[in-house]
Amino acid sequence: MHSPMQRRRFLGVLGLAGTAGALQWPASAFTPGSAMQARATEVREVNEPRGVVLSGVSSVESMDPALSVDTETARVCRQVFETLVGIDGETGATAPLLATDWEASEDGLTYTFTLREDVLFHDGSELTAEVVVANFQRWGRMNELLGSDAPARTTLAFESLFGGFFDDEDCLLESVEAAGEFTVELTLSEQLVFLPQALAMPAFGIASAEVLSDADPERLAREPRGTGAYRLLSVDPEEVVLQAFEDYWDGEPPAEKVVVRTLPRSFDRLRELQRGKVDVYDYITADNLRSLVQSGRLILQRDPFSVLYLGFNQDHPVMGDVQVREAAARAINLNTLVESFFLEGSRPAYQFTPAALGVHSEQATRYGYNVEEAQELLADTGYDGEPLRFYYPMNATRSYFPRPEAVFASIARDLTAVGFNITPRPVSWDDGYVDSLLDDDDRAMHLLGRNGGYRSPHSFFGPLFSHQTPEFNYDSAEVRELIQDARSEDDEQSRNDIYREIADLVAEDLPALPLVHPISGVALGRGVADYPMSPVLHELFKDITPAD
Incomplete structure (x- = not known):
């Protein structure tokens, strides 16, 4: 049984941790409809209907999900690519996503995933077991694709989960096969008791087979094609622009367009929130807390993870x-x-x-x-x-x-x-x-x-x-x-x-x-009524609730 992971919390008492002079504000200051919030004024500029702007803190490093070791990169990849396994928003337990069901063999060495049918990639191709196998094969050879001249790096998700890449004798993933059009089997040499949970990480986002190329390993980063609720319109150091995918299998999300604007300085994120240019100010810093409270912002927290x-x-x-x-x-x-x-x-x-x-x-x-x-x-x-x-x-x-x-x-x-x-x-x-x-x-x-x-x-x-x-x-x-x-x-x-x-x-x-x-927190502008908080940062923009 997993403890709750994603319950939305209001930071009724939030300040510098443990200090005698920490800010102590009544819980009512943080709840929707409070007097403090009602008194706050703001001029919100809306360029397009039902659009949401979030403050990012650094630019996206690569739209190849297998290389998403940076949290800001993973945040965006999570919207474009989906994984076999999801995370329940209320309990934090594993939940169906691209796989509707999975089961392990009695010895724990074989996992069988049943795929969701009628799922399309952003390029119009169909999700099948063969596509999933192609993704696993690519992840398992990522060291070869990066090449011996690649710069020093931190450990990639596949390498950490399975103990190495396919050419490493310590790799636990013996095979991945399509057992049917919508059935995938993973065979391990030893048990991996947390395998389903780990496969929910954005690094295991499934990409269209059309952009998986050994001859051009960087094509996926240039042409990210996933099954996510959003497809990528543009990415540059200043901002990422996402557009709702009209053929998304779970229906179009409430926000038709999401922009993630790169604002490394906390003061800039605060200013843009107060000016109505940003709807979600992420990673609140303690020195900005007073201004947020005084303006009646709804503030949510992530449990420390x-x-x-x-x-x-x-x-x-x-x-x-x-x-x-x-x-x-x-x-x-x-x-x-x-x-x-x-x-x-x-x-x-x-x-x-x-x-x-x-x-x-x-x-x-x-x-x-x-x-x-x-x-x-x-x-x-x-x-x-x-x-x-x-x-x-x-x-x-x-x-x-x-x-x-x-x-x-x-x-x-x-x-x-x-x-x-x-x-x-x-x-x-x-x-x-x-x-x-x-x-x-x-x-x-x-x-x-x-x-x-x-x-x-x-x-x-x-x-x-x-x-x-x-x-x-x-x-x-x-x-x-x-x-x-x-x-x-x-x-x-x-x-x-x-x-x-x-x-x-x-x-x-x-x-x-x-x-x-650390505790981290998010402040919401008037354009957003709710934001899907998660300690493991499994925060899907399709679950953002724009204000009426």
């Missing part, structure tokens, strides 16, 4: 020493960080998995804030003040990272206070922040985060630690084996115990330091 962390490059001659990493961990005041820059309900993160997953370990090392101990640890390592490159993003807001520049400044002050010599390396998110830090072999530290894609600890541990990646250069055979054991363990209690053991080892090895499990 992401983690912000400080990553360490273990190939760096200084950061390769676990004692140096521990000194850094004990130097950072997590309570002050949360209280200063995050919304009410955010919590310091002492492990990578959020509390909702119920796998926190009581035995895992918890690095408490202790300046004297941090100084002593650092002194004992013989660190001589060598400059340490510290990467952080600019002009970026994520569910896990509302104010990156301010968060970096706070952490850098803490590290400097105990003796670290920090060299800031700011890079704009849209200028390739992740690529830049991965390409710098001499970097020492970086800030990044992860939003959970589905309700399993593997959604966090798998992409981060199941393979040695250039992000941490961390390679623990024991952690890898435990992650592999957990994904095939069908007893929930035993599986959770394995994840707790993983948490223990990761905390001890300290390849990265979890910092915050």
Whole structure:
């Protein structure tokens, strides 16, 4: 039984988390029809009937869903491409989408998916089992399609879920076959207990066979053709324009057109909302909260299902020493960080998995804030003040990272206070922040985060630690084996115990330091009556309710 994941919440008390001066506003200030909301005035400009404008925080990186490791890219891909499995808006449990039904064999090694019939792609072609098989075959060879000259990258969804690509002996997906015109069979070498949940991620969006080309692997990104409620009209760094798909199998959505406008700065998102140029202001920052409350905005929250962390490059001659990493961990005041820059309900993160997953370990090392101990640890390592490159993003807001520049400044002050010599390396998110830090072999530290894609600890541990990646250069055979054991363990209690053991080892090895499990929020303008909130960001624009 899954706990509710997508219930819409009004933030009746919202402010800087834990501070004595946090904003305390009555719940009535956030409910539709309240006196405060009724008194608010706004001039709304409407270019076309039933259109909705959302504020994005960065430009779309690629319209190839298999490469959608960035949340803003995944947000748009989710509207154009649909997955076999969906997510129920009320419970967060798996739900039919392109597959109307699925079942696992008694040994858990074969999954049979029955496809929805009479589903069309945006190019007019039909969804069949052969098309689904072609998509799986492409995902399983994505490493070949990217080529050996591809830049360093984070772990892709197929690789994380199945343990590798098809040419990797650790890949659990043995075959994918069309057992009938509308029947697909996946055969595994070992159980994957969370397979249906994981297949709901936007990276597994099904594309038309017409745009899947080995000779031209980038064609899908140029010509995105899915079965989603919206088809892509245009995409550029400033905005994405989506048009309702007239032949959508579930009927045309209420909003005929949706524009996602790139507004990296929170102040710009607030201004455009107040001017009526934006209907949905996503990723509210604490410094803008007062203005939103005073204007009577309806504010909704996502339950915390992401983690912000400080990553360490273990190939760096200084950061390769676990004692140096521990000194850094004990130097950072997590309570002050949360209280200063995050919304009410955010919590310091002492492990990578959020509390909702119920796998926190009581035995895992918890690095408490202790300046004297941090100084002593650092002194004992013989660190001589060598400059340490510290990467952080600019002009970026994520569910896990509302104010990156301010968060970096706070952490850098803490590290400097105990003796670290920090060299800031700011890079704009849209200028390739992740690529830049991965390409710098001499970097020492970086800030990044992860939003959970589905309700399993593997959604966090798998992409981060199941393979040695250039992000941490961390390679623990024991952690890898435990992650592999957990994904095939069908007893929930035993599986959770394995994840707790993983948490223990990761905390001890300290390849990265979890910092915050944040709350994120959305403010609605007068043009939108409701927005489909989801901790895993399964937010479909077809479920947006425009105001009458």
